[in-house]
Amino acid sequence: MNALVATNRNFKLAARLLGLDSKLEKSLLIPFREIKVECTIPKDDGTLATFVGFRIQHDNARGPMKGGIRYHPEVDPDEVNALAQLMTWKTAVANIPYGGAKGGIGCNPGELSKSELERLTRVFTQKIHDLIGIHTDVPAPDMGTGPQTMAWILDEYSKFHGHSPAVVTGKPIDLGGSLGRDAATGRGVLFATEALLNEHGKSISGQKFVIQGGKVVALSDITGAIKNSNGIDIPSLLKHVKENKGIKGFHGGDSIDPKSVLVEDCDILIPAALGGVINRENANEIKAKFIIEAANHPTDPEADEILSKKGVIILPDIYANSGGVTVSYFEWVQNIQGFMWDEEKVNSELKTYMTKGFKNVKEMCQTHNCDLRMGAFTLGVNRVARATVLRGWEA
Ligand SMILES: NC(=O)C1=CN([C@@H]2O[C@H](COP(=O)(O)OP(=O)(O)OC[C@H]3O[C@@H](n4cnc5c(N)ncnc54)[C@H](OP(=O)(O)O)[C@@H]3O)[C@@H](O)[C@H]2O)C=CC1
Numbered sequence: 001m002n003a004l005v006a007t008n009r010n011f012k013l014a015a016r017l018l019g020l021d022s023k024l025e026k027s028l029l030i031p032f033r034e035i036k037v038e039c040t041i042p043k044d045d046g047t048l049a050t051f052v053g054f055r056i057q058h059d060n061a062r063g064p065m066k067g068g069i070r071y072h073p074e075v076d077p078d079e080v081n082a083l084a085q086l087m088t089w090k091t092a093v094a095n096i097p098y099g100g101a102k103g104g105i106g107c108n109p110g111e112l113s114k115s116e117l118e119r120l121t122r123v124f125t126q127k128i129h130d131l132i133g134i135h136t137d138v139p140a141p142d143m144g145t146g147p148q149t150m151a152w153i154l155d156e157y158s159k160f161h162g163h164s165p166a167v168v169t170g171k172p173i174d175l176g177g178s179l180g181r182d183a184a185t186g187r188g189v190l191f192a193t194e195a196l197l198n199e200h201g202k203s204i205s206g207q208k209f210v211i212q213g214g215k216v217v218a219l220s221d222i223t224g225a226i227k228n229s230n231g232i233d234i235p236s237l238l239k240h241v242k243e244n245k246g247i248k249g250f251h252g253g254d255s256i257d258p259k260s261v262l263v264e265d266c267d268i269l270i271p272a273a274l275g276g277v278i279n280r281e282n283a284n285e286i287k288a289k290f291i292i293e294a295a296n297h298p299t300d301p302e303a304d305e306i307l308s309k310k311g312v313i314i315l316p317d318i319y320a321n322s323g324g325v326t327v328s329y330f331e332w333v334q335n336i337q338g339f340m341w342d343e344e345k346v347n348s349e350l351k352t353y354m355t356k357g358f359k360n361v362k363e364m365c366q367t368h369n370c371d372l373r374m375g376a377f378t379l380g381v382n383r384v385a386r387a388t389v390l391r392g393w394e395a
């Protein structure tokens with residue numbers, strides 16, 4: 001199912017549970033601004049290459065819009081739109097003072113050299129620099145981008161507006177990045193998983209995981225997938241990945257079809273890459289009892305229904321992976337304060353936010369007698385709706 005159709009469907013279900021006014025519902029759904037730019041760069045061999053870049057700014061009722069920039073061949077406006085909308089609900093669920101946005105460039109970063117990526121990032125920044133800003137829209141990394149990409153955006157933006165470290169988060173530490181931001185999404189997923197398991201009288205140790213954490217029995221990346229029911233030796237896998245640029249060829253397990261990794265026998269499944277990977281085609285075969293959505297929209301609504309009938313508990317993306325944007329918020333705060341926190345403070349504040357978020361989501365589940373996804377959606381949508389109404393519409 002198209003990512004935007006799926007996201008809109010979840011939003012509308014939440015709006016109905018909240019009894020939102022239909023005009024307010026419409027206004028919350030339509031993005032604040034959609035930017036589409038052409039980015040032409042000279043390649044290293046002197047030929048020209050043209051790419052299309054997007055920045056969708058969904059909502060700013062609760063604060064500056066916030067969200068990552070993705071470099072991936074499948075970037076399309078509908079998906080960026082859905083991801084921007086998810087950011088609006090996610091920042092509200094995390095209760096950080098932001099709205100939502102997302103960006104992307106349709107490209108394959110693996111096929112571009114470092115200098116080509118730098119030129120592409122600088123051209124994209126030139127095209128959007130007057131529409132982003134510390135108090136307007138603050139980009140960050142997503143798939144295919146990272147601290148180096150943020151450093152180039154910061155440098156290019158600063159040529160127009162003066163040195164502005166707070167215009168992006170997920171920067172290198174040397175340029176004002178926050179300690180703990182690199183690991184924040186994963187660490188937040190860990191805190192979220194602990195909160196969920198605790199509620200079910202379980203703990204991390206002894207659980208079998210697919211993808212990440214505890215005893216990892218199966219794992220995939222773009223190059224391949226492996227399985228080892230005795231547990232994969234993660235340090236030696238990481239060494240192999242570093243040396244060989246991927247899982248392919250690792251001997252510490254059996255090579256399997258990457259598509260089958262999601263339906264391997266495990267207690268906890270953590271999809272942590274692309275969207276839409278759990279769908280009506282594979283939902284019935286999923287063996288996990290819990291799914292923790294580290295990726296954005298990995299489960300489409302049809303799969304949600306199938307899995308709910310099977311009794312699988314899903315911790316939704318807009319709560320489960322909110323650790324990344326939460327530490328981005330801490331980074332922005334540190335830049336504005338001009339004061340750097342130590343890593344212990346970052347991690348302990350992150351735990352506080354993740355624990356509070358889980359409690360708030362559960363309260364909404366009780367109020368609206370709904371599952372965790374609708375608990376998170378009603379929490380996020382309600383906070384944004386309240387801010388929107390309070391701000392009013394008088395011209
Ligand atoms: N970065 C962040 O702060 C946050 C990211 N997210 C979400 O997490 C997900 C991952 O993003 P992020 O970690 O930033 O991205 P990265 O680019 O850092 O990592 C993506 C990982 O997914 C792997 N991958 C790519 N395609 C496939 C595939 N078809 N099958 C299996 N594995 C694949 C990549 O392998 P390889 O390296 O070999 O290509 C890589 O290991 C996305 O859904 C993103 O929106 C959510 C919250 C915050």
Ligand SMILES: O=C(O)CCC(=O)C(=O)O
Nearest residue numbers: 067068140142324325328
């Ligand atoms: O850190 C951020 O600002 C955004 C991270 C992101 O894109 C996401 O949470 O999906």
